[in-house]
Amino acid sequence: xxxxxxxxxxxxxxxxxxxxxxxxxxxxxxxxxxxxxxxxxxxxxxxxxxxxxxxxxxxxxxxxxxxxxxxxxxxxxxxxxxxxxxxxxxxxxxxxxxxxxxxxxxxxxxxxxxxxxxxxxxxxxxxxxxxxxxxxxxxxxxxxxxxxxxxxxxxxxxxxxxxxxxxxxxxxxxxxxxxxxxxxxxxxxxxxxxxxxxxxxxxxxxxxxxxxxxxxxxxxxxxxxxxxxxxxxxxxxxxxxxxxxxxxxxxxx
Amino acid sequence: xxxxxxxxxxxxxxxxxxxxxxxxxxxxxxxxxxxxxxxxxxxxxxxxxxxxxxxxxxxxxxxxxxxxxxxxxxxxxxxxxxxxxxxxxxxxxxxxxxxxxxxxxxxxxxxxxxxxxxxxxxxx
Numbered sequence: 001x002x003x004x005x006x007x008x009x010x011x012x013x014x015x016x017x018x019x020x021x022x023x024x025x026x027x028x029x030x031x032x033x034x035x036x037x038x039x040x041x042x043x044x045x046x047x048x049x050x051x052x053x054x055x056x057x058x059x060x061x062x063x064x065x066x067x068x069x070x071x072x073x074x075x076x077x078x079x080x081x082x083x084x085x086x087x088x089x090x091x092x093x094x095x096x097x098x099x100x101x102x103x104x105x106x107x108x109x110x111x112x113x114x115x116x117x118x119x120x121x122x123x124x125x126x127x128x129x130x131x132x133x134x135x136x137x138x139x140x141x142x143x144x145x146x147x148x149x150x151x152x153x154x155x156x157x158x159x160x161x162x163x164x165x166x167x168x169x170x171x172x173x174x175x176x177x178x179x180x181x182x183x184x185x186x187x188x189x190x191x192x193x194x195x196x197x198x199x200x201x202x203x204x205x206x207x208x209x210x211x212x213x214x215x216x217x218x219x220x221x222x223x224x225x226x227x228x229x230x231x232x233x234x235x236x237x238x239x240x241x242x243x244x245x246x247x248x249x250x251x252x253x
Numbered sequence: 254x255x256x257x258x259x260x261x262x263x264x265x266x267x268x269x270x271x272x273x274x275x276x277x278x279x280x281x282x283x284x285x286x287x288x289x290x291x292x293x294x295x296x297x298x299x300x301x302x303x304x305x306x307x308x309x310x311x312x313x314x315x316x317x318x319x320x321x322x323x324x325x326x327x328x329x330x331x332x333x334x335x336x337x338x339x340x341x342x343x344x345x346x347x348x349x350x351x352x353x354x355x356x357x358x359x360x361x362x363x364x365x366x367x368x369x370x371x372x373x374x375x376x377x
Contacts, residue, residue, distance in 0.1 A: 085260075085261070085263070087264065088264035174263065176272070223268065225265075225267070225349060226263070238339075
């Protein structure tokens with residue numbers, strides 16, 4: 001058949017083809033230099049079924065409006081650069097498949113809340129990092145072993161969950177307490193304190209518990225569970241905070 | 254877009270909305286207690302004035318407001334127990350969602366038992 005080759009080529013194209021559909025993105029725009037308030041701007045984007053929100057933002061930036069500003073680095077859920085509020089919930093843009101959202105409705109993309117917006121989806125992360133620094137996020141140990149410090153699997157399991165944090169700030173900026181009180185250490189700092197407080201090799205637990213037994217420490221937590229829902233690594237953040245509260249009451253990990 | 258000038262409302266789940274309701278009922282109960290302490294303190298100044306104030310409460314409007322007060326106290330008290338369980342019970346965090354619905358069920362049950370009796374007093 002003369003047409004077989006042509007059809008076959010077409011079939012190959014069909015096989016490799018991923019279904020595409022059009023979605024509308026409402027992106028929160030803010031430019032500190034144009035003197036205007038933050039506003040919504042809508043973009044109609046043709047996306048594939050395999051695309052994530054980050055791919056749609058790339059498409060906007062590369063093909064429609066180069067001034068769109070957002071952070072991203074690894075684009076695979078490891079670096080934690082692209083936390084943003086997608087349809088009202090904090091998510092990593094690189095881990096949110098568009099097909100999983102309700103694509104009959106526009107997709108709303110905003111900067112994370114509670115930190116100052118610098119431009120479009122980029123916020124000032126310095127207060128967030130400062131809270132992280134304040135809880136001494138490093139091993140405090142007086143011994144100088146010639147080999148590695150040994151630890152049993154049970155000892156490790158106590159804090160394994162909180163080692164997964166990538167400091168994307170999705171949890172801290174989903175917290176209603178943090179929105180109104182920027183002085184609050186926030187879930188991420190407490191999670192990273194938890195990671196060392198419950199580490200059998202660490203000797204600085206008392207110092208960290210003392211830091212978090214502050215007016216702006218763990219007692220600010222109102223157990224809204226927004227942080228647990230927002231964490232892209234699936235860390236049980238509220239549980240970790242509850243464990244730190246308990247440790248403070250006991251006076252030891 | 255003009256239709257949505259501000260940012261979106263955060264779409265928290267049961268945990269967040271139970272906290273919002275806890276805060277609202279807490280503030281409402283605080284204002285009730287404020288008035289309640291003031292009107293009860295009045296009895297030391299003048300029993301007649303106290304009676305006069307209490308009599309103004311015996312209206313259908315206040316009767317319905319009392320119903321709201323009972324609902325607020327029921328929720329606030331039971332959800333308070335839920336929060337204590339989240340903080341002090343090992344599995345509290347795991348069961349916070351189901352505990353919320355238990356709180357709602359118990360509060361609703363007691364309210365359903367109380368409301369007809371109370372309304373009979375108010376309108377009877």
